[in-house]
Amino acid sequence: MQPALLAEDLCYSYGSVRAVDGISFHVDPGEILGFLGPNGAGKSTTIKMLTGQLEPDSGKVTLLGKSMSRDDPELQARIGVCFEEKNLYINMTARENLDFFAGLFGIRHPDTLNLLEKVGLADRADERVSRYSKGLKQRLMMARALINAPDILFLDEPTDGLDPVSSRTLRGIIREQARRGAAVLLTTHDMWEADELSDRVAFISEGSIHAIDTPDALKIRYGSRSVRIRLSTAGGTREEVVPLGSTEAAERISLLAASPDLMTIHTEEATLEAVFIEITGKELGI
C-alpha cells in the first residue's frame, strides 16, 4: 500500500538553530499517527513543511504519491489542516467562515450546516465567531479542516486546553475520519490522548524522531510491567510493587497472594509518558 504521507530525511533551520534534523516517517491511509513531543521539539515546523508552508532545507515530502509543493492546488485541495492557533475570521459567522473556505477549495454547494452539526455548532451557525469560547472556536477549526473531506488530515494540538465534552467530540471526529480512510497526523503532547487515538506514535525531541511504533509495542519494549499488592498490617496498610519478568518475582507474588493480609492486587503497565521519558530523557511538560 502506498503511504498517504511520506517524509524523508526532513531538515529545517531557523537561522543557526536546527529545528528539524533528519525526520523520516510515513502515514498510511486510514491510520492515525500520533506525533508526540514537548513544545519546541520541532512538531509544528514539521507540519509546516508537510503542508507546504515551509520549504525544507533538505529532504522530501510526498503526499498521495506526489511531491509536495505549495504551488500545487490539486494537492492542497486534498489536505486539511487544523491549527493550534485559532486563526478564524472572527468577524464572520461560523457558516460564513466555512462557506468562504469552501469557495477556496472550489466547492460550489458546501454542506456547511451538516458539518457544523457534526461538531455541535449547528445552533450557533449564524453567530459571529468573536462571541465563541475557545472550545467552540476549536470545533469550528476542526469543521474547517474537514470542509474538503481531505485525504490527509493534519491536526496540531486539536484538543489542547479544551473542556472534556469538546475534547470527546473532537476525538470522535478524528476516529471517524480515519475510518473514512483519511490519513491523520495528530500532533499532541497529551500522552493519554495519543495512546487513546493513535495507531502508531512517533516520539520527537530536539528535532529528531527517537522512536516510532504502536503504543503497545513501545510500552512492551521500553516500559516495565509490575504488580502492585496491598496488604493490611497492625497499624494500617502497606503496598509492595513487584516488577514482572523474573522467577523471583513470580515466587514473591505467589507468596504475597497467599497471605491472609492480602487486600488488593493489580497489574500495572508502563504509561506512554514513562516510555517517552525513558527514550528521550525529557519530560513532556508544557
Next chain:
Amino acid sequence: MSGFRSPVVIWLIIMPFAITLLLQLVFTTLLSPRPRLAVLDMGSSTVTEELRLAEELDMTVAGTGQELSELVEFGAADMGVTLQEDFDSLVRSGSRPALELTVRPAGAPSSRAIILLIIMDILRQLDGSVPPLEVRVETRMSGEGPSLRARLVPAVVLMVLIVAGIFVPSFLLIGEKEKGTITALLVTPARLSEVLASKAVLGFLLTVGLCMAMLALNGALSHNNGLPLILTVVAGALVCSCVGLIYGCLAPDAKTLYTMVKSLNILLAGPIAFYLVSGIPRWVAMVFPTYWFIDPLYRITLEGAGLNSIAGSLAATLLLGMALLFPVRLLSRRMLGH
C-alpha cells in the same frame, strides 16, 4: 477594518472628504471672487440670457419663488432677482416695472453691489440708452500662476493615492498575518500570489474610486482631461498598491506598519512640495519615485496637459510598478519563511 474609528476609515474616507469640504468652504464660499446670482424668470426675458453670459458672476436659474428663496437663504446665491412676465416689453415701453431682489443679510455686500451694477448695465442696454459706465470686475489673487486651491486639489488626490493606495493592501495583509488567517489560506488551493493580489486589487480599486471622486467633487475632472487623469490615477494606484504590499510583507504587526506609513509616506509625498513651493529645482522632485505620477497629475490639472505630453511619465510609472513586483515576490517568500 471594522468600525468608524478604524484608522483606515479615517485616513481613507473621512480625511479626503473633510479636506475637500474644507477647500470648498474656504475657496468657494468664503473667498470666492465671483458673486453668485439666482434668477427667477417669470417670462422669457433677454436679461436672463445676458446675465448668464456675464463673466463677472455665476448665475443659477430658479424654477419657483420658493427655490429662489432657498438658494439665497442657504447661501448658494448672494442675491436673488425676480423678473416678472413681459419684463423686457415693460422696460422698453418705459413702464418702470418692479425689479424684485431677494437678499440675505449675512451675504457679502461687495457681491450684492457688483450684481446690482451688472443688472443696471444690462437694463440700460435693454432700454436702448448708453450706459454711463462699463463694469469690469478684476479679481486680485496673491502670486502668479494657478490659485492655491487649484494647486491643493492634486495634493488631496495624491494624499488619497499615497495613503489609501499603500494603507489598504498593507493593512489587509497585516491583518491576515496578525490573526494567522494567512496560514489558513495558504493550506488551501489559494496561492500566495493570489492572496497578495486580492489585497492589492481591493486597495487599487478603492484608491482609484476615491481619487476620481475627489477630482470630481473638486471640479477638476472634465471631458478634456478625463482620460489622462484616469490613466495617471490608475498608474499611480498600481505603484502605491505594490508599495503597500511591500510594507505589508515587511511589517510584522499593525503598530510597525503605522510607524512605517507615517515615516516613509513623508518621503513618498515629497515631490508635492515642489508644486506647492516655488523655487525648488525639478531634479530634486525627480529623485522620488512618486514624482513620475505626481508630475502628470499636476500638469493635467493645472496646465491642461494632454495624453501625449504625459505619456513618458506614465510609461515610467508603469515600469516602476512592474519593477516593484520583484521585491514583492522576494519579500512575500521571506515573510512566509518566518
